[in-house]
Amino acid sequence: MPIRLSGMVSGMDTDSLVEALVSSYKMKKDNLVKAQTKLSWKQDxxxxxxxxxxxxxxxxxxxxxxxSSYSIKTASVSNSSVAKVTAASGAVNGSQTLEVDELASTGYLTGGVIENSDGSKLTLSSKISEVKGLQGFSSGSFTVTTKDGANEINVTSDTTINQFVAKLKEAGLNANFDTSNARFFISASESGADNDYTLTASNASGIDLMQNLGIYATTLKSAKEYEAWANYTDEELEEMAQKTAKNQVKSVDDRAKKYAEEYNAAYNAAKVIKDKNGSLSEMESKKAEYETKMAEYDEYKSVDEEGNVTYDTEAIDAAGKSADFKKDKANLDNISKAIENYNKYQDTMSEKEDYIVKLDSGKASVATEGSPAYTKIQAEYDADYEAKYQENLDSYKQKRTYAANLIANGGEAAATGASANAVRIEGKDSKIILNGATFTSSSNTFAINGLTIQATAKTNGEVVNITTDTDVxxxxxxxxxxxxxxxxxxxxxxxxxxxxxxxxxxxxxxxxxxxxxxxxxxxxxxxxxxxxxxxxxxxxxxxxxxxxxxxxxxxxxxxxxxxxxxxxxxxxxxxxxxxxxxxxxxxxxxxxxxxxxxxxxxxxxxxxxxxxxxxxxxxxxxxxxxxxxxxMATSATSSAYTIYNDKEMNTQYSEYKTKITDAEDKVTTWEDYYYKKFSAMESALSNINSQQSSLSGYFGKG
Known part of the structure; x- marks a missing residue:
């Protein structure tokens, strides 16, 4: 804001006069500000x-x-310690009898304590061969069997404890190694008998591995699992190998989609580079141009034995060439990187070209059945599937032979012992009797005819009553x-x-x-x-x-x-x-x-x-x-779920902002105008006073 010194000669209060002269313009601006403020308050x-x-x-x-929002039914249990019951709208009013015979449990293994062979603490990064008892271990395998099928776990001496846990998780189990207690904890993903799992060795080294890792526990289910393996026919093993292979190998359609996605990602990236820098030949021409410019700085360049290039930037700066050097080097680096990336993306597209259907735009569509690309993907899938199938079949046949030999030598328990301190709880189903009818569940929750019953404890022969009524x-x-x-x-x-x-x-x-x-x-x-x-x-x-x-x-x-x-x-x-x-x-x-x-x-x-x-x-x-x-529907003046004209108000607020700015400019313009006028008047008065003083001087001399 300019500093104005006025009224020095005339003695007039110029500021007050100017303020009075522009007051009408200022009032208009103030009224606009008030209207905008009031509108803002109304918006709020x-x-x-x-x-x-x-x-x-x-x-x-x-x-x-x-x-469904109305809680229309209520249910109570005569002994709330054995079950919690809620009633939906379909529940029948009245009293029903309930007995809880069994609670569901999750298959769970608390592994035995294991040690490091050198006496130090085992960590997640410790190798299997470091575990006490496994110093000479080379490799071994065992099978994880869940409701989803059998998965072979292959372990070598270099496998870490963390990697071993990851393999168990990939096989469908919950697994963890507690470093503080030096135990493995392994459980099924869900409760219930059908959701339980077994760990059965595929060979003698597999048994040795499980025992020394503290995860070998003799159970009735694992014994039956060995018996089942011993009795599998070739046809059954082939079917199992096929099922497992299908889960292990990505499907043809998934592969086709992946190839198209990868092709299009590379195509789009290459197009961005090309749109910015031109064709490959144009990029290479630019690179040559920048290399020529960079040759001007060869006197400042040094190359070490490994071919690394460095520049004496202090000398370049002293020569006054720093700005040009930085620009030229940046241009060369950028175009070199662009060419490198462009070629990389072109190579990616070339690799995928046989697996996609190219569109007129140059982009790719997912290969569909009947196209040459789909046929090629099908052949790739068939090869991968056949390899996995054969690998699984060989493993399962080995497992069958081992199980048969184990049983022939007196059974699992007779041949080997369980890991010390290992505790195995088998998964069980829950069982209740409602109105004399028996129901089982893999969890402790039952949904029966509008009632949701969550069993919490066995009734041990006691018959409890469930009473259902309208929840007034x-x-x-x-x-x-x-x-x-x-x-x-x-x-x-x-x-x-x-x-x-x-x-x-x-x-x-x-x-x-x-x-x-x-x-x-x-x-x-x-x-x-x-x-x-x-x-x-x-x-x-x-x-x-x-x-x-x-x-x-x-x-x-x-x-x-x-x-x-x-x-x-x-x-x-x-x-x-x-x-x-x-x-x-x-x-x-x-x-x-x-x-x-x-x-x-x-x-x-x-x-x-x-x-x-x-x-x-x-x-x-x-x-x-x-x-x-x-x-509350959207309209030209209001947004969705808005009862008032918010869009219109926003527009009005913006218009006020423009009007206020214009009004402020007008006030400033008129203030400047009047100050200039008064300044001119002050200058004129000053000149008159100066002339009068001069004349007085002349007359005084006479």
Whole structure:
């Protein structure tokens, strides 16, 4: 801002005069600022109101449309320590008997303690050959069998404990090695007998491996697994090998998709480079040009024995060539890298070209059955599949031979012993008896005829009772919460719509604020803010629509009902407190002083005919939801899920910003104009005074 020294000669208060002369322009600018501020406050007011409307719309109102939202059934157990029971809408009211005979368990192995052969602590990076007892170990294998099939685990002396855990996980188990306790912990992915697993050795070194890793535990299931392996026919082993190979080898369609994706990624990357730098020949021409320029700096260049090039940047800087050198070197480095990447992407496309269908654009489409590319991918898949199949089959035949020899020598338990301190829990199914009928599950949870039963303990011969009934309190509380949230919203809308007028109050300028106390400013602005939505047309229409929908009659099975049918109504125009004429009260609500002493019609209606109550409120909520949703739909002036014209307001705010800038420029322009005028006047007066002084001097000499 310029420093102006004026009025020095004339003695006039120039600043005050200029301020008075431009006051009309400044007032226009201030009025625009006030209008923009008021609009900003109104935007904030609407955002808050819209947020509450949307919260009701997407929350309780949306939920109230769905019969599933109402907790319509309740279930209790005579002995809650043995089971937890919940009831859905389809559950039959009445009493049922329950016995819990067995709880489900997950197949779990707590491995035995293992040690490092040198006495140090084992870590995840320790090799298998470092484990005590496995110093001379070369390789071995065992089979993990889960519900998804058999997976061979191959281990060598260089396999780390962490890699071994990863192999178990890849085979479908949960596995971990606890370094603090030096034990493996292995479990099935899910509970239940069918989800249990077995670890069975494929050969003698496999047994040795499992024993010394502390994961060998003799179980009835593993014994049966060996017996099963010994009795597999060639055909069964072939089928198992085929199934496993299919899981191990990526399908033809997956390969086709992968090739197309890789081709297109390389194509797009190469196109970006080409669009920026031109064709390969053009790039190479640029590179040659930059190499020629870089030859100018050869006197500063040195090359070591390995061919690495360095430049004496200090000498280049001293010669005043630093800027050009950096630019030329950057250009050469960039174009060299671009050529390198372009060639790399071209090579990638060339590698994939036989496996894709090329489009006219140069891009690739996924090869489909019948195309030469698909045939090539099929051949690749067949080769991979055949190799895996043969590998699996050879392994399974070896396993069969080992299992047969083991059994012939006295069985698993007779041939080898379990790892010391290893504990194995077999996976089991849970079993309950409901009304005399037996049900089993791999978990402890049963879903039976609308009941969800979670068994937590055995009943040990005790028969407990499950009682199912209509959840009157659940339905009542849901309806009450729905009405409560509606009341809060409708009251807020009424308060804003019927707010007192703030006529004569406008946002304050900084000068006006400085003349008032902080408390006075706050009260002044609050007066304006509370009235911003007073008699607002959009608010009024939305509010009246909500009130009309809530008062509507709804037909259930041919009979007409309203909220009043269930003892839910307003207090009327004269009895209602201010801004609460649209607020509903529930007869018999102990928390509502206005209706606490009246008869509880809602609770009685739920107890006698819950289906009618639920149907009524579902339909009512759907009507309100639909109408309110229509009002919140996107339009040219409003965004989606917005009740007011937010887009239009944003535009108006931006327009004010432009107008204010223009008004400020106009004030500045006129201020400069008048200051120049007064400055010229001061200069003229100064000249006149100077001339008078000079004349006086002449006359004085005479």
């Amino acid at each position: 007011k609407w955002k808050s109101m819209n947020s509450n409307i949307y919260k009701f719309y997407s929350g309780k109102l949306s939920a109230a449309r769905l019969s 309190d659940g339905i009542y509380n849901f309806v009450k919460d729905f009405i409560k949230e509606y009341n809060m919203l409708i009251k807020e809308m009424d308060v804003n719509y019927n707010a007192a007028s703030s006529k004569g109050f406008e946002p304050l300028t900084d000068d006006e604020k400085s003349a008032m106390s902080d408390d006075e400013v706050e009260k002044w602005e609050e007066k304006i803010k509370t009235s911003l939505l007073r008699k607002d047309g959009t608010l009024g229409m939305t509010m009246n629509s909500l009130k009309a929908d809530m008062a509507a009659a709804i037909k259930v099975d041919g009979k007409s009902y309203s909220l009043a049918s269930f003892g839910i109504q307003t207090l009327g125009y004269f009895a209602s407190p201010e801004n609460e004429t649209g607020v509903y009260h529930i007869d018999g609500d102990s928390e509502d002083t206005a209706t606490a002493g009246t008869s509880d019609k809602l609770r009685k209606a739920i107890a006698s005919d819950a289906d009618t109550v639920i149907s009524f409120f579902s339909q009512l909520a759907t009507k309100v939801y639909t109408d309110l949703g229509d009002r």
